[in-house]
Amino acid sequence: MxxxxxxxxxxxxxxxxxxxxxxxxxxxxxxxxxxxxxxxxxxGGTWHVNHYPGLAVDIASVTYSYSFEPNPFWSRLFAPGAELKRYAEHVADAYDxxxxxxxxxxxxxxxxxxxxxxxxxxxxxxxxxxxxxxxxxxxxxxQPHTPDFPGMDTFAGDVIHTTAWRDGYDFGGRRAAVIGTGATAVQLIPEIARTARELTVFQRTPIWVVPKVDFPIPRPVQQIFARIPAAQKAARVVNTSLLEMLMVFGVLHYKQAKPGNQLAALLAKTHMRLQVRDAATRRALTPHYDFGCKRPTFSNTYFRVFNQRNVHLETGTIESVVPNGIVTADGTRIDVDTLVLATGFNxxxxxxxxxxxxxxxxxxxxxxxxxxxxxxxxxxxxxxxxxxxxxxxxxxxxxxxxxxxxxxxxxxxxxxxxxxxxxxxxxxxxxxxxxxxxxxxxxxxxxxxxxxxxxxxxxxxxxxxxxxxxxxxxxxxxxxxxxxxxxxxxxxxxxx
CATH class of the missing domain: 3.50.50.60 (FAD/NAD(P)-binding domain)
Incomplete structure (x- = not known):
């Protein structure tokens, strides 16, 4: 031919x-x-585009990397996003x-x-x-998803999509709203809550969140990984095995291992119960679908923000956006200066x-x-x-x-x-x-x-x-x- x-x-x-x-x-x-x-x-793909506050991997870094190009110098078990960007640059250079x-x-x-x-x-x-x-x-x-709520083009404040973050943006004294409660929002919301005057979180679908076992990787351990690659490979095998158990038995073999799935859900509910004081808020944050239907995530700080006086959870349907806020289906108007779109991807x-x-x-x-x-x-x-x-x-x-x-x-x-x-x-x-x-x-x-x-x-x-x-x-x-x-x-x- x-x-x-x-x-x-x-x-x-x-x-x-x-x-x-x-x-x-x-x-x-x-x-x-x-x-x-x-x-x-x-x-760098997503690790170049995304640089919002709190960005980090939600899979342990020893596993979230090429097995043939390990990085012994991750600063934490769950590395910050900037380190993934540097790792991408390293790979590009190492392989010309x-x-x-x-x-x-x-x-x-x-x-x-x-x-x-x-x-x-x-x-x-x-x-x-x-x-x-x-x-x-x-x-x-x-492909970022931007919601088309009626009146979006009339909003007089700042609109920021998480994929187009404004580095150094100051939420101090501002009334912020975050639309979305997916994995990105779980990382971002605690960061905004630190300084915002008021923060309203608009939740359409709650997310399963389990504890995040995260810690700094000491320099001596990094040196061991660098000198003895088999040590880091062993850590990768252990972490991969744990993830495999969660995926295979909790998600893919749900029918045969339903108790394992229920145990994961119980862990998430217990985690929430220990962190959120208000019973009504806990009910609103509890998913009504089985664990694994939607990608779960890890966090030790997300639930706790809902105890703060400046943070409000809103589960009402968004009816429209007005110049200075958001109106829900029941007619409630919430004043907003900065609108953050954590609305994911199409x-x-x-x-x-x-x-x-x-x-x-x-x-x-x-x-x-x-x-x-x-x-x-x-x-x-x-x-x-x-x-x-x-x-x-x-x-x-x-x-x-x-x-x-x-x-x-x-x-x-x-x-x-x-x-x-x-x-x-x-x-x-x-x-x-x-x-x-x-x-x-x-x-x-x-x-x-x-x-x-x-x-x-x-x-x-x-x-x-x-x-x-x-x-x-x-x-x-x-x-x-x-x-x-x-x-x-x-x-x-x-x-x-």
Whole structure:
């Protein structure tokens, strides 16, 4: 099959940890003509975009990092966000990735040319470039959601979305409102409550919060990690095992291990009971869905802020925004000077994929997913999309640490491209049959999960897409996922 010339062998969209992981794997394979396109002005993905007060990982740092590039110098068990940003910079330098990166490049679309055997990638500046292979690494949480309450455009005060934080912003003497009580808000709210004159927290859906066992990592321990890498590897294994128990038994095998899920919920309720004095507030903060339907989080400070006289919990529906405040459905008006939007991200409407992608026979990936079912073979490839790898896709997220997902997909890339090299081919496409078989298995495995066997009706969880399917998580244990990504049947692909 004739192939046309290309500008790059590989174009990777996104310079976060996913895109960098893909870049590292391609360089291991000897592919060096790589362009990593990033819409922001620097690398790091979510750890570059987010820098709000209180930002930290909610997975222990020894696990929330590449296993092959450990950082022995984390300052805390749960490192602050700035350290993750520095770690990303270190990885880029250690693996010589910066020279492949282009910043401020917004990709708008890509289409496959079957005759030429290449992708054409179009960017917002009107230019385009071609590549033999296209990789999307745009992240699960990359498209911020901004609510469109009536009157938002009339608000006279400051509006700050957590993904566009104003560094150094002073809440002193101000009447602040935070909309949202997800993982970001849980970190941010205690920080705002320190200085704000009044803080109103608008909660639509309460979140399960468990104690955070966090502490500084002493310098001698850091030195041990640096000198004896096996020590840090052991710490990683222990932490990963604990997370695995929570994910597999509390979420994925809910039907078989319901008492374990109930025990986790009891821990969260006890944590709240010990920290929140007012019974009515505790009732309002208690979720009415099963633990794990919505991603839980860790905090030792979130619940306590609701004991402060300057902090108010509001569970009424927001009716409208007026120039100096917010009006709820019962007519109550709450005066606000600064409105903080901790409203999360739009995953399913605009994030899968993050830009228009047209494959073979004119198949529009976003339309195909939304009109039918969200699906991707092994969470990484799609029928009728040759030479295309989607790192943030349905059924791809494995475990609780994103790095499990990344490293599993790196294994998949290595095996797939190794087979193409052995065959002397340059084109791959997963078969319809293999994709259907994987989708059927993933769907069946999820039947025992909390998403279907539990009660998630009031969770408003981003795990569920607009069809009501929980197609974000890969329903396997971490070790199973890593094994499958490195040993999938090579005959599941067609090569040319």
């Amino acid at each position: 004739a192939e046309g010339p290309v500008d790059h062998e590989v174009v990777i969209v996104g310079a976060g940890f996913g895109g960098m992981g893909a870049g590292i794997e391609f360089k291991r394979l000897g592919v060096v003509d790589i362009a990593i396109l990033e819409r922001e002005d620097d690398l 990735l910066r020279r492949h990166m282009e910043f401020g490049v917004v990709v708008e679309s890509a289409e496959w040319d079957d005759d030429a055997g290449r992708w054409t990638v179009h960017t917002a500046d009107g230019s385009s470039r071609t590549a033999r292979y296209l990789v999307t690494a745009t992240g699960f949480l990359s 995953l399913w409407d605009v994030n899968f994929p993050a830009f228009t992608i047209i494959g073979r026979d004119g198949r529009d990936l976003g339309k195909w997913w939304r009109d039918g079912r969200f699906q991707a073979y092994e969470g990484i490839t799609v029928p009728k999309f040759p030479n295309f790898l989607t790192l943030n896709s349905p059924y791809s997220y494995s475990g609780l640490s994103y790095f499990t997902t990344i490293e599993g997909q790196m294994k998949h890339i290595a095996r797939l491209f190794g087979e193409m090299r052995r065959r002397g081919t340059s084109r791959f496409e997963v078969t319809e049959a293999a994709n259907a078989k994987f989708l059927e298995r993933a769907t069946k495995n999820l039947e025992s999960s909390v998403f279907y066997a539990g009660d998630c009706s009031t969770s408003r969880s981003y795990y569920f897409n607009q069809h009501g399917e929980a197609t974000l998580l890969r329903p396997n244990a971490t070790l199973t996922t890593l094994h499958e990504q490195g040993s999938f049947p090579l005959g599941d692909y067609e090569y040319a």
